[in-house]
Amino acid sequence: MKYLHNIGVYFLMIKDMFRKPTKWSVMRTLILKDIDDLIINSLGIVAFISFFVGGVVAIQTSLNISNPLIPKYLVGFATRQSIILEFAPTFISIIMAGKVGSFITSSIGTMRVTEQIDALEVMGINALNYLVFPKFIALSLYPFIISIAMFLGVLGGLAACVYGGYGTFEDYIQGIQTDFIPFHIVYAFIKTLVFAILLATIPSFYGYYMKGGALEVGKASTTSFVWTSVVIILANYFLTSLLLG
Amino acid sequence: MIEVKDLHKSFGEAHILKGISTNFEKGKTNLIIGQSGSGKTVFLKCLLGLFDYEKGSIAYEGRIISEMKPDEKGNLRAEIGMVFQGSALFDSMTIAENVMFPLRMFTKQSKSEMEDRVDFVLKRVNLPDAHHKMPSEASGGMQKRVAIARAIVNNPKYLFCDEPNSGLDPKTAIVIDNLIQEITDEYQMTTVINSHDMNSVMEIGEKIVFLKDGLKEWEGSKDTIFKTDNKAVTDFVYSSNLFKKVRRMYIEENQ
Numbered sequence: 001m002k003y004l005h006n007i008g009v010y011f012l013m014i015k016d017m018f019r020k021p022t023k024w025s026v027m028r029t030l031i032l033k034d035i036d037d038l039i040i041n042s043l044g045i046v047a048f049i050s051f052f053v054g055g056v057v058a059i060q061t062s063l064n065i066s067n068p069l070i071p072k073y074l075v076g077f078a079t080r081q082s083i084i085l086e087f088a089p090t091f092i093s094i095i096m097a098g099k100v101g102s103f104i105t106s107s108i109g110t111m112r113v114t115e116q117i118d119a120l121e122v123m124g125i126n127a128l129n130y131l132v133f134p135k136f137i138a139l140s141l142y143p144f145i146i147s148i149a150m151f152l153g154v155l156g157g158l159a160a161c162v163y164g165g166y167g168t169f170e171d172y173i174q175g176i177q178t179d180f181i182p183f184h185i186v187y188a189f190i191k192t193l194v195f196a197i198l199l200a201t202i203p204s205f206y207g208y209y210m211k212g213g214a215l216e217v218g219k220a221s222t223t224s225f226v227w228t229s230v231v232i233i234l235a236n237y238f239l240t241s242l243l244l245g
Numbered sequence: 246m247i248e249v250k251d252l253h254k255s256f257g258e259a260h261i262l263k264g265i266s267t268n269f270e271k272g273k274t275n276l277i278i279g280q281s282g283s284g285k286t287v288f289l290k291c292l293l294g295l296f297d298y299e300k301g302s303i304a305y306e307g308r309i310i311s312e313m314k315p316d317e318k319g320n321l322r323a324e325i326g327m328v329f330q331g332s333a334l335f336d337s338m339t340i341a342e343n344v345m346f347p348l349r350m351f352t353k354q355s356k357s358e359m360e361d362r363v364d365f366v367l368k369r370v371n372l373p374d375a376h377h378k379m380p381s382e383a384s385g386g387m388q389k390r391v392a393i394a395r396a397i398v399n400n401p402k403y404l405f406c407d408e409p410n411s412g413l414d415p416k417t418a419i420v421i422d423n424l425i426q427e428i429t430d431e432y433q434m435t436t437v438i439n440s441h442d443m444n445s446v447m448e449i450g451e452k453i454v455f456l457k458d459g460l461k462e463w464e465g466s467k468d469t470i471f472k473t474d475n476k477a478v479t480d481f482v483y484s485s486n487l488f489k490k491v492r493r494m495y496i497e498e499n500q
Contacts, residue, residue: 022350023349023350025349026349026350033337110336111336114331114333114336115329115330115331115333116333116334116335116336118295118329118333119327119329119333119335121295122293122295122322122325122327122405123322123323123325123327123346123347123350123351124318124319124321124322124323124351125350
């Protein structure tokens with residue numbers, strides 16, 4: 001029953017987020033700040049992880065191909081498919097649930113604990129619109145991060161393959177061009193947009209409705225990470241079944 | 246003036262406010278006192294419209310909260326200033342930005358007009374040079390003064406303070422009390438203070454409402470609280486030996 005209640009409160013929160021909009025001059029500043037906090041500040045870690053995971057995927061694929069009948073360009077093909085279909089949209093989203101999600105939960109949760117949200121409400125400001133809506137808009141740029149992750153993942157695979165001696169530049173390039181289906185990119189970006197909505201709203205829900213003190217802020221961040229990850233994995237399964245099944 | 250009639254509020258089966266009736270007068274510092282768990286904070290949050298209540302009414306100059314439309318409630322909120330127990334300053338903003346916040350949200354003033362107003366209120370609370378500090382760089386007393394500046398920057402008609410002296414040393418606490426009283430006189434606001442601090446009761450309690458177990462046990466002023474025979478009030482207010490002696494001396498002097 002508690003889970004059903006929370007799901008209901010979550011959807012009401014999303015509805016209330018659009019009510020009583022904050023003055024545009026203030027909202028613009030909040031959106032820009034959240035773009036900086038949530039998108040720009042995540043680029044470094046996303047680039048680093050993508051590049052090296054792309055490299056590892058290429059090395060693993062190469063090391064596991066022992067049959068001489070399997071073409072060498074399979075390394076590039078497998079890396080591209082792994083990165084575009086799953087690693088960039090889903091794996092990076094799980095990482096972002098930890099980085100961005102816990103930031104959102106702890107910042108909103110701290111505002112709750114220190115009565116800053118009460119202060120907004122007393123002033124007659126819709127705290128959900130003021131706090132959550134800018135994050136929702138900022139994370140609509142999340143596909144930008146994922147496109148960088150895709151590019152760097154494939155590039156990391158190329159670097160590991162060529163400089164590690166696992167294959168040639170030409171084979172890898174042939175691999176990433178083989179059987180390319182443009183819809184896979186569309187599929188990846190549809191998933192990314194859904195994950196962006198989840199990344200903005202689930203951590204906000206756990207921060208906004210938390211009760212207690214500093215210890216509970218930490219607990220709420222952990223719970224928020226767990227549930228954001230679980231919902232992303234479930235959404236990934238259903239979207240994949242729906243779009244590719 | 247704020248008029249409260251037969252106010253009831255429950256959380257589940259816990260009946261917190263059991264029919265409070267009182268009024269808070271304009272231009273006066275009205276104190277709500279009582280032990281922890283007596284319902285003071287719930288009462289204050291009902292007054293602020295943060296909690297809905299089941300029965301009774303709260304009227305601001307005759308405007309009953311529960312009968313207001315959302316835009317009327319919004320207009321009323323713009324007339325309210327609030328000083329929270331922990332100051333509730335926005336961490337990510339400087340002190341000047343915190344004070345300017347209500348002006349940015351609710352007025353169409355130009356930036357220079359807003360800056361002038363912020364300068365004025367920061368001077369009024371004796372913080373003329375604190376503009377660029379972050380709240381984390383300010384002491385507890387400074388944070389309270391910034392919270393007062395933010396509460397009064399938009400010329401509110403009503404000022405609410407939740408334990409404004411908690412966590413402050415006695416000297417700073419008196420400074421904050423005096424500041425609240427001066428501002429109340431100056432702007433002729435209706436000020437309601439939720440307090441545990443007996444110094445505040447004696448210093449600025451122009452009207453005092455004593456709550457016990459969700460009921461109004463007693464009401465009076467700093468002058469009448471010395472003379473009251475109400476045992477619950479005397480047990481609470483004169484719980485320390487010092488205050489017992491002060492009361493005895495006051496009564497002896499006046500006999």
